[in-house]
Amino acid sequence: MGKENTYLVTVWIILANICASFSSTPEQTLFGNNNSTEWLEDYTDIVSKFSLRTAEVPDDDLCYIVPGQPLTIPKCEFNSETQTFVVIHGWTVTGLFESWVPKLVTALYEREPKANVIVVDWLTRAQQHYPTSAAYTKLVGRDVAKFVNWLQKTLDYPWERIHLLGYSLGAHVAGIAGLLTNHKVSRITGLDPAGPTFEHADTQSTLSPDDALFVDVLHTNTRGSPDRSIGIQRPVGHVDIYPNGGTFQPGCDLQNTMMMIATTGIHNMDQIVKCSHERSIHLFIDSLVNAAEHQSMAYRCSSKEAFMKGMCLNCRKNRCNKVGYGVNKVRLPRSTKMYLKTREMMPFKLFHYQVKVHFFSSEKLDYTEQPMKISLYGTHDEKTDIPYIMPFLNTNSTVSFLLTTDVDIGELLMVKLRWEKDAYFSWSDWWGNSNFHIRKMRVKAGEIQSKVIFSAKDGEFAYLVRGKDDAVFVKSKEDNMSRKEKTMHRLKMQGSLFKKNTA
Numbered sequence: 026m027g028k029e030n031t032y033l034v035t036v037w038i039i040l041a042n043i044c045a046s047f048s049s050t051p052e053q054t055l056f057g058n059n060n061s062t063e064w065l066e067d068y069t070d071i072v073s074k075f076s077l078r079t080a081e082v083p084d085d086d087l088c089y090i091v092p093g094q095p096l097t098i099p100k101c102e103f104n105s106e107t108q109t110f111v112v113i114h115g116w117t118v119t120g121l122f123e124s125w126v127p128k129l130v131t132a133l134y135e136r137e138p139k140a141n142v143i144v145v146d147w148l149t150r151a152q153q154h155y156p157t158s159a160a161y162t163k164l165v166g167r168d169v170a171k172f173v174n175w176l177q178k179t180l181d182y183p184w185e186r187i188h189l190l191g192y193s194l195g196a197h198v199a200g201i202a203g204l205l206t207n208h209k210v211s212r213i214t215g216l217d218p219a220g221p222t223f224e225h226a227d228t229q230s231t232l233s234p235d236d237a238l239f240v241d242v243l244h245t246n247t248r249g250s251p252d253r254s255i256g257i258q259r260p261v262g263h264v265d266i267y268p269n270g271g272t273f274q275p276g277c278d279l280q281n282t283m284m285m286i287a288t289t290g291i292h293n294m295d296q297i298v299k300c301s302h303e304r305s306i307h308l309f310i311d312s313l314v315n316a317a318e319h320q321s322m323a324y325r326c327s328s329k330e331a332f333m334k335g336m337c338l339n340c341r342k343n344r345c346n347k348v349g350y351g352v353n354k355v356r357l358p359r360s361t362k363m364y365l366k367t368r369e370m371m372p373f374k375l376f377h378y379q380v381k382v383h384f385f386s387s388e389k390l391d392y393t394e395q396p397m398k399i400s401l402y403g404t405h406d407e408k409t410d411i412p413y414i415m416p417f418l419n420t421n422s423t424v425s426f427l428l429t430t431d432v433d434i435g436e437l438l439m440v441k442l443r444w445e446k447d448a449y450f451s452w453s454d455w456w457g458n459s460n461f462h463i464r465k466m467r468v469k470a471g472e473i474q475s476k477v478i479f480s481a482k483d484g485e486f487a488y489l490v491r492g493k494d495d496a497v498f499v500k501s502k503e504d505n506m507s508r509k510e511k512t513m514h515r516l517k518m519q520g521s522l523f524k525k526n527t528a
Contacts, residue, residue: 076144116193170204191214211238219255221252242261246272248301264346324363325339325345380426392415392459395414396412396447397415440497444492462488
């Protein structure tokens with residue numbers, strides 16, 4: 026047996042042992058066969074540390090709250106009259122806190138200045154080989170459960186004020202902690218929960234909807250086959266949001282990350298691997314600091330393929346939701362999978378549109394992967410020459426697709442569509458112009474829930490000719506969404522002028 030095969034066998038043995046540990050019940054794994062809760066009050070074996078960080082010094086641990094030592098609570102100036110965030114990091118190669126930790130702490134204080142932000146330090150267990158650190162999540166989860174129970178019992182602190190936020194392996198730590206506490210905490214936010222060894226594990230060993238009154242999850246790096254993607258692929262919360270399909274995030278391609286490494290130093294090589302993974306944290310930070318003007322919206326959909334056709338931009342019956350901190354706490358019998366597109370940098374918000382067009386032609390035409398440029402003009406602004414590759418284009422066919430823009434256009438008034446020339450030579454360019462004619466275009470705006478029908482600006486049809494001028498469409502007088510429907514949607518998502526919705 027060669028060295029490579031020996032290595033693979035060793036890896037599989039380790040993984041098999043880890044998976045076997047996940048098959049046992051929490052009672053057996055975490056506190057033996059004794060089903061009592063006496064173990065919750067034994068603080069002697071706690072390894073994790075709990076630092077109450079401040080807005081003034083978000084990047085350093087200056088004061089630790091120690092379970093079993095009540096005097097450490099006032100010493101660290103814990104505020105029992107407001108809410109508490111418990112931040113749990115994931116696996117680490119360096120054994121140090123990553124740069125996102127103080128950024129998240131700062132953002133939480135910026136949104137909730139009087140809150141308590143506690144950072145869980147389990148670095149000694151998190152810097153082991155990944156399978157070992159993955160197995161440690163149960164012990165760390167037990168530490169966190171003991172801490173939360175002790176804090177609540179000592180202060181008679183309301184459970185509804187406790188919000189656990191876990192990244193990667195830390196998301197499963199939060200889930201296990203929520204499972205073991207005497208009472209369900211208010212909320213757990215999973216930031217791209219780790220995938221390897223957890224994809225097929227039971228719900229008692231991973232984050233799950235049963236672990237808190239409300240569990241919301243951002244999935245940002247689910248690329249690859251199940252159990253081999255960095256982030257878990259299956260839904261594990263009440264609301265599971267998959268930005269950009271959840272597989273890969275804008276700006277995280279090799280070219281962008283190599284450019285970032287060139288400017289910030291070779292020590293950031295790990296950014297190539299974790300860029301999409303860590304995007305979950307930055308999307309949540311974005312929701313804390315940019316909620317007023319740049320609140321991202323996600324839409325319930327059966328698949329990312331359907332979403333990319335623009336078929337799911339519906340807000341009726343809780344089919345859309347805010348992303349991140351301000352999420353509406355909707356609990357349904359089954360996990361809700363939601364999707365959105367984002368920019369590559371903060372603020373990440375994009376505006377979503379479904380464009381639906383029917384193409385006619387006097388001759389039989391059939392194309393694939395055709396480059397288009399689309400321009401949108403509205404009451405607030407405009408966005409011109411948005412690139413889009415039309416997957417197919419043939420005679421007497423209807424195409425529906427998703428279009429996004431980073432500009433708040435307002436209510437749409439006019440749309441222009443241009444068919445670009447192919448990069449390569451085409452015989453049709455030599456013999457004549459390929460063209461389609463279009464009678465109407467339907468556009469649905471996800472963020473404001475408007476449905477607008479556009480007609481050709483001049484005549485019954487607009488003509489789309491490859492390499493020629495734009496086909497121009499203007500707002501039709503046909504019946505669109507009523508003003509009452511638009512007002513009701515705006516009030517639901519933003520609150521009335523008298524009482525803003527801060528959920």
